Amino acid sequence: MKKISILLLLVFSFIYIQAQNTYYPQAFFDKKLARDMLGFGNSTIEGVASTKQKNNWGIKPLLGAKHYAPKGTVVMLFPVTPYFEEFYSMRKKYENRKTTVYMSEEAFKYRVEALTDDHGRFKFEKLKPGKYYLETIVNFTATASYQEQTGTTNTFNGYGNYLYSTPIYSTFFYGYDAANRESKFVEIKADGELKEINL
Numbered sequence: 736m737k738k739i740s741i742l743l744l745l746v747f748s749f750i751y752i753q754a755q756n757t758y759y760p761q762a763f764f765d766k767k768l769a770r771d772m773l774g775f776g777n778s779t780i781e782g783v784a785s786t787k788q789k790n791n792w793g794i795k796p797l798l799g800a801k802h803y804a805p806k807g808t809v810v811m812l813f814p815v816t817p818y819f820e821e822f823y824s825m826r827k828k829y830e831n832r833k834t835t836v837y838m839s840e841e842a843f844k845y846r847v848e849a850l851t852d853d854h855g856r857f858k859f860e861k862l863k864p865g866k867y868y869l870e871t872i873v874n875f876t877a878t879a880s881y882q883e884q885t886g887t888t889n890t891f892n893g894y895g896n897y898l899y900s901t902p903i904y905s906t907f908f909y910g911y912d913a914a915n916r917e918s919k920f921v922e923i924k925a926d927g928e929l930k931e932i933n934l
């Protein structure tokens with residue numbers, strides 16, 4: 736019986752892996768261009784990384800409470816090359832629970848990283864004018880609720896005869912760990928420019 740269970744687990748794992756689609760951009764990655772775009776300049780991008788808990792429809796409410804990125808959260812900065820533009824376009828078009836879009840290992844190396852402080856702040860310095868893409872994964876503890884019937888209320892008429900029952904529901908709250916991807920395109924137009932953003 737144990738061997739059958741292991742065999743079934745392997746079969747289902749294989750089916751799951753086969754159901755996952757993986758795509759890569761087909762554009763040529765120009766590492767010389769990427770290296771040049773990440774060259775030294777006099778500009779700075781700084782800001783705060785935060786996210787909001789999604790509702791039941793997968794939407795982050797406009798007035799929802801903010802969760803700031805914990806200290807040490809990695810914020811990545813990529814130069815927006817033609818290769819990256821194709822990657823981002825493919826991700827928006829195809830990515831879902833069964834499809835993942837990756838950039839090549841070589842393209843992924845051409846990035847700069849910064850760490851957030853206690854307040855979710857980060858800073859990228861010595862940047863050249865150009866277009867950049869910033870991305871981070873913000874981990875946070877979310878809260879949710881559910882209702883459960885905990886009793887009933889019986890209604891009787893004036894003669895003491897039973898009429899009907901009404902269920903009594905109680906609301907219970909619980910916490911769970913969650914993570915959202917936050918990103919933004921930022922363009923530096925002049926050397927020495929300071930860009931303040933909310934990621």
